[in-house]
Amino acid sequence: MDRLSSVLNAFRPKTSSVDCLRLDELSRGLLLSAEFSYWVYVVSGDVTLCSKKNGDIQLQEGDGVWLATGQTLDVWVTPEHQEKVSVLLCEYDFGTKALNPLLDLEWQWVLVSHDDVIAQQLAPLNTLLLEESLQPRCGSQAVVERLAEAYLVQMLRLFLQTQKIQSGLLAGLSDARLARAIVEIHEQPQQAWQVASLANKAGMSRSVFSGAFKTTMGMTPMAYLTLWRMRLAAQRIKHGDKNIAMLSDQLGYQSEAAFRRTFKKVLGVAPGAISSLH
CATH class of the missing domain: 2.60.120.10 (Jelly Rolls)
Known part of the structure; x- marks a missing residue:
C-alpha cells in the first residue's frame, strides 16, 4: 500500500x-x-x-x-x-x-x-x-x-x-525513510513494533530514527503507534464493531483490560462512550 x-x-x-x-x-x-x-x-x-x-x-x-x-x-x-x-x-x-x-x-x-x-x-x-x-x-x-x-x-x-x-503526519510521509516505518505501523498495527524494528524498516540507526521521528511527527514512534491503534479501534467501534476483546487482540494487546486502559488514557473516553468524541 x-x-x-x-x-x-x-x-x-x-x-x-x-x-x-x-x-x-x-x-x-x-x-x-x-x-x-x-x-x-x-x-x-x-x-x-x-x-x-x-x-x-x-x-x-x-x-x-x-x-x-x-x-x-x-x-x-x-x-x-x-x-x-x-x-x-x-x-x-x-x-x-x-x-x-x-x-x-x-x-x-x-x-x-x-x-x-x-x-x-x-x-x-x-x-x-x-x-x-x-x-x-x-x-x-x-x-x-x-x-x-x-x-x-x-x-x-x-x-x-x-x-x-514541515510537521505532522504529512511531513513524516514526505520523508522517504520515515514513511517506510509509518506505513508499516499503518498496515500492521498488531505487530509488536519496537523503536529498533521500526528504525530498521526506515534504514536508519535507532537514535537517528527516534530523533527524526519526534522532530517531524511531534511525538515518539511508540506514542504514534499507540495513538494510531486507538484511533483505528475508535473508528471500528463507530462503524459497529462492538467485540472489544477481539478488537484488542487484532490491534496487538494481550488483554482487553490493557486495551481499555490505553483507550481511555489516549482518547479520554471509554470505548463505550466513543460517540461523545468530536
Whole structure:
C-alpha cells in the first residue's frame, strides 16, 4: 500500500459542499466550522483573508489556501476588484476530528500560489471542477463532489511529493525513510513494533530514527503507534464493531483490560462512550 492510501483507507474524506461565493456573500466573512477542512480558491479578483490565529494572507486570482480545520475569516476586497471577485469554497468532512491524523497539524493553512508547481499540476482537475461548479448540468452535484474529493487527494499527494508540509503526519510521509516505518505501523498495527524494528524498516540507526521521528511527527514512534491503534479501534467501534476483546487482540494487546486502559488514557473516553468524541 502506498503512503497516502495507508491513511485515506482508514480515514477517508467526503465532500460536504462546494460553493462559488460572490462579493455579497464574502462581505459577511467566512464562518468555517472547526469540524471540517476547507479548500478556498480565488476564481477571479484579489482578496485578503484575515484570521485572528494566523494574521492576513493575500490571494490573487488562481491562488488557493488549504485549511486543515476551519476558523472564522474576515474577507477584504480592494475597490478595483469588487465587481469581479468570486471564490470557490470546498468543505470536506474527515469524520470525527479527534480521530483523524491528517488534522493533527500545528499549521492552520497552506498557501498554493497560482504559479506554484502544485497549482500547475492541479490545473486539469481544477478546470473540470470549476466548469461543473460554475455551469451546473444534469448530475453536476454528484460529479462536483467526486471531483472535489479527487482534487483533495491529488493536492495531498503533491504536498507529499514537494515536501510542502514541515510537521505532522504529512511531513513524516514526505520523508522517504520515515514513511517506510509509518506505513508499516499503518498496515500492521498488531505487530509488536519496537523503536529498533521500526528504525530498521526506515534504514536508519535507532537514535537517528527516534530523533527524526519526534522532530517531524511531534511525538515518539511508540506514542504514534499507540495513538494510531486507538484511533483505528475508535473508528471500528463507530462503524459497529462492538467485540472489544477481539478488537484488542487484532490491534496487538494481550488483554482487553490493557486495551481499555490505553483507550481511555489516549482518547479520554471509554470505548463505550466513543460517540461523545468530536
